[in-house]
Amino acid sequence: MNFKEFIFVGLEGLRNNKLRAFLTTLGIVVGIAAVISVIAIGEAGKAMIMSEMESFGTNLFQVYPNYREGEPYRPVNFTKQDVAVIKKIAPEVKYLAPMKYDQGEVRSTIGKKNTRIIGTTADYKHIRNVEILYGRFFSEEDDAVGKKVVVLDEMLANDLFNVENPVGERVILQGSAAVVIGVIKKTESAIPGMTPDNYAYLPISSMPGGSRWENVGSLFGSAASKEEVYQAMERVKVILERRHNAVDHYAVYSMEQEMQTVSKVTGIIGLIISCIAGISLLVGGIGVMNIMLVSVTERTREIGIRMALGAQRKDILIQFLIEAIVLCAVGGLIGILLGYGGALIVALVLKLPPLVSWWVVLLAFLFSAFIGVFFGLYPANKASKLDPIVALRRE
Structure with a gap:
């Protein structure tokens, strides 16, 4: 028989034993479907996460105190002069803003809300590509004079005011009055927690409390380009260490590193799940081998007749091997x-x-065809080694 006839015989065998063929291929079907679904969903999720992170900018980086577990506490403060010097002598750094975090109550004429407070500078707007819904973000002049102004997230503004545009309204933030000058548009994110809400932004010079630059948690920066991120981070670190005579007191981290970590984690998770799904392929392959062995036993007399009519061992081997491959394919x-x-x-x-x-x-x-070859080889080989005389005697 030629190759076309072998395939025809294989399909004919499937038609004659539909239920057995279905049950045999079920493991292959489930395994292949699971692998494709898991990889596709994993790649889609990874692409969505990467897209969300890239929307923040791949040229972002953060500088923070390098505290090590077990070491004595070392007070490390960022100063206003640090930021000014870095922006002046480091052309790789396009924007740089302090990040001072606090928690407090904000009150309006109609209600109150516990909120997260961020003290920063005008550069923050450019670093995070803030989109203003109403009004404006505070400027360098607002920060320079310590103007009592605040920018609210859209969700927080909706909780505090029953007007569409609250710009010009007053709020009491940790006991200090401030004027709302802007509302940040809420960005819909497919990733829970990726987009902050319920935030109030103040010029760092007007933050409630004592020294405005005391306990600044980190510096948030944006490099001039994606290619200059690592150079910008290292330059900022070196400048800070020289200014404060504090070697290895600062650590840096970039959005690019964050994306690489996410990519690695999602890749590992996808691989593990795919391996688990692949177990069903192995089980399905064993099922194919068992059924082919049963088929050899049932068709012993047929094999004897073929050999008596001149079929060689290789013809019988190829016939059963192709049947297994067709089944798996x-x-x-x-x-x-x-x-x-x-x-x-x-x-x-x-x-x-x-x-x-x-x-x-x-x-x-x-892979499904390979399973057909791998698990069909033994039954096919067994069929080809049958003695024609013995096979013809089988009822």
């Missing part, structure tokens, strides 16, 4: 369709970008 195709459909449905429900890579589909199909 059909299961692989069904699994690909189910996996692709499942990935699309999950993507629609979770509002993820549907990502089913062609290489995943090709790899899944080739």
Whole structure:
């Protein structure tokens, strides 16, 4: 028989034993569908996370005190002069803003709300690409004179005021009065917690309390370009260490590093889940081998007749091997369709970008064919070694 006839015989065997063929390929179908769905959903989730993080800017970095566990506490403060000097002598640094965090109550004429307070400078708007819904963000002049102004997140503004535009309204923030000069537009994020809300932003010079620059948690910066991020971080670190005579007292971290970490973690998780899904492929392959062995036993007399009519051992070997491959290939195709459909449905429900890579589909199909070869080889070899006379005597 030629190759086309071998395939025809293989398909004929599937048609004659539909239920057995279905049960045999079920493990292959489930395994292939699971692998494709998991990889597609994982890639879609990864792409969504990366897109969200890139929207903040890949040229962002942060500088913070390098505290080590077990070491004595070393007070490390950032100063206003630090920021001015860095922006002056480090061209790689485009924007740089202090980040002083606090928690407090903000009150308006209609209610009150516990909020997170950030004391910073005008550069923060450019670093985080803040989109203003109403009014404006505070300027360098506001910070220079310690103007009592505040910028609210849209959600916080809606909780505190029953007017659409609260610019010009007054609030009491930790006992100090401030005028609302702007509202930041809420950004819808597919990742919970990625977009901050319920925040109030103040010029750092008007933060409640004592020294305004005391206990500044970190410096938040933006490099002139993505390619200059690491150079900018190291330059800032060196300048701070020289100004404060404090070697290794500062640590730096970039958004690019954060993205690499996320990519690595999602990749590992996807690999683990794919390996678990691949176990069903192994089980399915064993099922194929068992069924092919049963088929050899049932068709012993048929094999004897073929040999008596002139079929050689290699013909019998190829016939049963192709039947196993056809069985797995059909299961692989069904699994690909189910996996692709499942990935699309999950993507629609979770509002993820549907990502089913062609290489995943090709790899899944080739793997299913490989299973057919691997687990079909032994039954095919056993069939080809049958003695024709013995085989013809089998009832």
